[in-house]
Amino acid sequence: MPHAAVPYQTGFATQQVHAGEHADTTYGARITPIYLSAGFRFDDFAQARDRFSGDDQGFVYTRAGNPTNAALERKLAELERGRDAVVVASGQAALAVAVLAVAKAGDHVLSAQSIYSGTRSLFTQGFGRFGIEVEFVDDARDLDEWRRRIRPNTRAVYAETIANPTNEVVDLAGLAGVAQAAGVPFIVDNTLATPYLVRPIEHGADIVVHSASKFLSGHGAALGGVVIDAGTFNWSSQPSAFPHLNEPDEGLQGLSYLEAYGDGAYTAYIRGVTAALFGPVLSPFNAFLIQQGIETLSLRVQRQASSAAVIAAWLEAQPEVLTVNYAGLASNASHDLAQRYLPRGQGAVLSFVLGGGEASAQRFFDSVELFSRMSHIGDTRSLILHPATTTHAHLDAQTRAKGRISAGLLRLSIGLEEPDDLIRDLERGFAAIRAAAAAAPVIAHERITP
Numbered sequence: 340m341p342h343a344a345v346p347y348q349t350g351f352a353t354q355q356v357h358a359g360e361h362a363d364t365t366y367g368a369r370i371t372p373i374y375l376s377a378g379f380r381f382d383d384f385a386q387a388r389d390r391f392s393g394d395d396q397g398f399v400y401t402r403a404g405n406p407t408n409a410a411l412e413r414k415l416a417e418l419e420r421g422r423d424a425v426v427v428a429s430g431q432a433a434l435a436v437a438v439l440a441v442a443k444a445g446d447h448v449l450s451a452q453s454i455y456s457g458t459r460s461l462f463t464q465g466f467g468r469f470g471i472e473v474e475f476v477d478d479a480r481d482l483d484e485w486r487r488r489i490r491p492n493t494r495a496v497y498a499e500t501i502a503n504p505t506n507e508v509v510d511l512a513g514l515a516g517v518a519q520a521a522g523v524p525f526i527v528d529n530t531l532a533t534p535y536l537v538r539p540i541e542h543g544a545d546i547v548v549h550s551a552s553k554f555l556s557g558h559g560a561a562l563g564g565v566v567i568d569a570g571t572f573n574w575s576s577q578p579s580a581f582p583h584l585n586e587p588d589e590g591l592q593g594l595s596y597l598e599a600y601g602d603g604a605y606t607a608y609i610r611g612v613t614a615a616l617f618g619p620v621l622s623p624f625n626a627f628l629i630q631q632g633i634e635t636l637s638l639r640v641q642r643q644a645s646s647a648a649v650i651a652a653w654l655e656a657q658p659e660v661l662t663v664n665y666a667g668l669a670s671n672a673s674h675d676l677a678q679r680y681l682p683r684g685q686g687a688v689l690s691f692v693l694g695g696g697e698a699s700a701q702r703f704f705d706s707v708e709l710f711s712r713m714s715h716i717g718d719t720r721s722l723i724l725h726p727a728t729t730t731h732a733h734l735d736a737q738t739r740a741k742g743r744i745s746a747g748l749l750r751l752s753i754g755l756e757e758p759d760d761l762i763r764d765l766e767r768g769f770a771a772i773r774a775a776a777a778a779a780p781v782i783a784h785e786r787i788t789p
């Protein structure tokens with residue numbers, strides 16, 4: 340499969356356009372075509388046999404691989420500086436296939452407390468039923484706490500570069516050190532930062548996952564997910580911890596995944612087992628949309644992050660706002676880590692807490708006109724959500740409090756509109772709160788439970 344390898348000396352904008360592009364030798368199509376085909380014809384008996392044995396690298400069936408998806412995988416692997424990548428149907432699917440290719444029943448995964456609510460549910464409700472225990476570290480900055488919580492059966496350390504929705508930035512190199520000392524991979528969800536703002540592999544991460552439905556696709560049109568493997572983790576240092584990669588496999592004529600695939604063992608296992616057998620296939624049509632989105636990734640993220648910084652500073656100056664969770668603000672607890680890991684920008688998702696609690700949040704939410712009320716992020720359009728009554732409503736109050744999801748918290752995902760227009764729209768929210776306070780000055784008591 341002729342995929343372009345773009346030299347790393349070129350800048351990000353060049354790579355995002357050209358990396359992984361597939362040269363169409365039949366018609367000369369400039370864009371990687373959408374190969375919407377369930378399967379691929381074999382020339383003869385011998386080729387069919389060789390495709391299945393792996394002696395012929397051609398495609399067989401789209402659940403196991405597809406040329407449009409392969410071009411996207413190459414692009415994402417190169418942008419994140421990984422060895423290889425596997426695309427799947429959603430971000431949730433990416434997390435599922437990534438963790439299930441590391442841990443099995445009886446194993447333990449150590450995760451940051453502040454993570455996307457869907458990932459938390461996958462970890463507790465999904466993996467819990469499979470016998471994989473996920474434990475949460477409250478203060479992700481406390482590396483000693485991570486070290487203390489590592490157990491003999493820990494199989495991965497997990498965190499988001501920028502946590503959704505509370506914006507904590509993790510110490511990537513610090514957590515990579517904790518994982519390395521424990522002999523387990525460090526898995527990072529880089530959805531909110533994107534490889535334009537930071538490449539976790541360059542700071543020691545072993546595996547990077549994304550919801551490609553967000554900034555990568557960028558236009559809110561396609562769901563997708565990706566697992567990118569740095570290819571550097573030593574899976575044979577503790578063979579009993581990762582028996583599925585170290586022991587002979589019946590699908591590989593008695594070879595182990597490590598013997599058959601070397602540095603590519605982890606992605607080969609995902610391709611052959613957790614993705615191909617559980618089956619969350621990315622449609623090649625969505626792969627096409629995501630690859631088109633990535634071609635403008637840096638332009639969008641630059642602009643969206645700079646608008647988010649302006650809006651965060653403006654929100655911080657509003658008297659009704661108790662806190663703004665945006666790592667670009669000097670007042671934010673993650674500001675030092677953001678300066679270290681995210682010098683190009685601190686992302687376009689932020690949240691803020693209204694002193695008036697849920698009542699104020701509701702008034703604010705119902706007053707905006709330009710922001711879309713939606714459970715989504717990373718779109719060209721600006722979006723708003725009240726996590727406590729939506730994405731986090733199913734959690735008990737204690738878990739919500741640990742995750743800093745208070746009743747007055749609103750999450751914004753800043754799009755590509757003019758920042759002045761967005762601020763004018765947010766002013767509608769504050770005007771509604773002020774009008775309610777003027778009509779019935781009970782708002783003061785609501786400050787007690789933001």
Ligand SMILES: Cc1ncc(COP(=O)(O)O)c(C=O)c1O
Nearest residue numbers: 429430431455503530550552563
């Ligand atoms: C940080 C993060 N990871 C993963 C996901 C899940 O992605 P998807 O919705 O594509 O399954 C999301 C979705 O919001 C997210 O914000």
